[in-house]
Amino acid sequence: MAFRKSSAISLSRPNWAVYGALVAVLVGSLFPLYYTLLIGSGDSSTVTDPNLSFWPAGNFLSNASAVISNPAVNFWKALGNSIIVSTTVGLSTVILSTLAGFAFAKLRFKGSGPMFAAVIGTMVVPVQLGVVPLYILMSKFGWTGSLGAVILPALVTAFGVFWMTQYLQQSLPTELIEAARVDGCNLLRTFWYIAVPAARPAAAMLFLFTFVAAWNNFLWPLIILDQSNPTLPLALSLLQANFFVDYSLVLAGVMLATIPLLLLFIFAGRQLVSGIMAGAVKG
């Protein structure tokens, strides 16, 4: 017994090669951001400098304020819009996906199998390709240029439903739901008091992923929003179009636009990553 236990542990004990590979991956992950900081803190000649210094120069703040104060870029408005859109889309996706996931994972109802297959099937539908009619629809309603036109189509995703269903199937004991039913608890209460607490780690992860996806979304906002009311990706593309002669400004703007999600990641990433992993191990 003791032998088997120790051998099981030594199976997954990492050696130097594992750490070496992970360090390489980490360097690859962070290098482009560091490069952005290097160029963004230099001046217009830094981007073409063959002897790029390893340490950032001191111009980041002045470059950043040049970007922020440029009216064509509309930075604060873009930041505010991105926060509004991503938060709304993230919350609604989590709520609606958890509800649907609870139903698919733990409730018996006619047609649940085919309907879940339909949800997975819709993931094959490249929704992004419907932009022409979607644009016509939005302009008929007079919603072009408004954030609502960006939020509405993203209220819930097939991925979210799939994700929550899978998670709840694994982590929510069916006996608990049966017990609640026998005790006369209605389904909505069962959902709230039993499914939601169990779903929390996966819901947090889904929120992060959805938030990030909404934050990064480019094609549809590019079509439906205009320069006066942009989201951050849109503002960045304007920045590149306006300042392409001075890349220290462009990359300072890129860094500036990346910082909010990096901050979110520093604060939320740890709990979310460990939460989802803990959930997966349980299953």
Place this chain on the structure above:
Amino acid sequence: MATTDLEPVTETRRTLMRQRLGRWDQKASPYAYIAPFFVVFAVFGLFPIVYTAVISLMDWDTIRNSGEFIGFDNFTYVLQDRKFWLALRNTFSIFLLSAVPQVLVAMFIAAMLDHQLRARTFWRMGVLVPYVVMPVAVGIIFSKLFADQSGLFNHWLGLVGIDPVGWHKQVLPSHFAIATMVNFRWTGYNALIFLAAMQAIPRDLYEAAAIDGAGALRRFVSVTIPQIRPTMIFVIITSTIGGLQIFDEPRMFDTTGTGGADQQWLTITMYMYNVGFGNLDFGRASAIAWLLFLIILVISLINLFITRKFIKSDSSGGK
């Protein structure tokens, strides 16, 4: 409903009523819970896709917001346009250059993370960092790293004696550069999905394999891969659907967003965007969208079929 003094008869009636309500709740509520997804999908997903097919048969007037049926003229036009075929070539080339290495490397990273690491949360967060960088930002950053003149990558190549590569001039190098952006963003994300699946594998399976004399590689091939099969199919299919619609990175690869002077890196979604919202030809753009939709559908089905077969034959007798 709120009766205060209860005769035995109303008592049972109330119980019956509650039971009936309860049964109704159990029966109907699930549909209410899944309804929002289907409504959103129907209005903003299915309807637009179907209506795209209708518009693709029309000469659409964007000012009057109505169209006139012209049969398959838009499709004929698009299929005879050299740009469409170039875009198709580019899209597939970029997709293959990203998807294949990405899945392999993601599995490798996941296998590395699936050890008893020190500071494991740190490593897991580390691989996920690129995912929070906007594709638009990634596009701008890498377009400078891959700059033809005095870009950092060409500089590094020069240090080992390789001539500068025309990343923005030649076809394959531009695809490689764009695939690199995609891989940068998605490899770590997929690695964590694989890791979650790997961690769900019962450890005694590895133990048994080790006792049977299987080495690390053998354990990975015979235990890990069959066990994460559903996850692999999921990742492959989603990366196909996303990969074939690639837009952000190639659009940001230069300042004009037109896909290069000779359409070296024009993708189908870029082509659709340029025709639809640059030339305001909604009919032709819809035809392009539908062609891409059909391509994705076919590829996804083939994908599903092959991965199922391939992985199943690998794990015969596994379960």
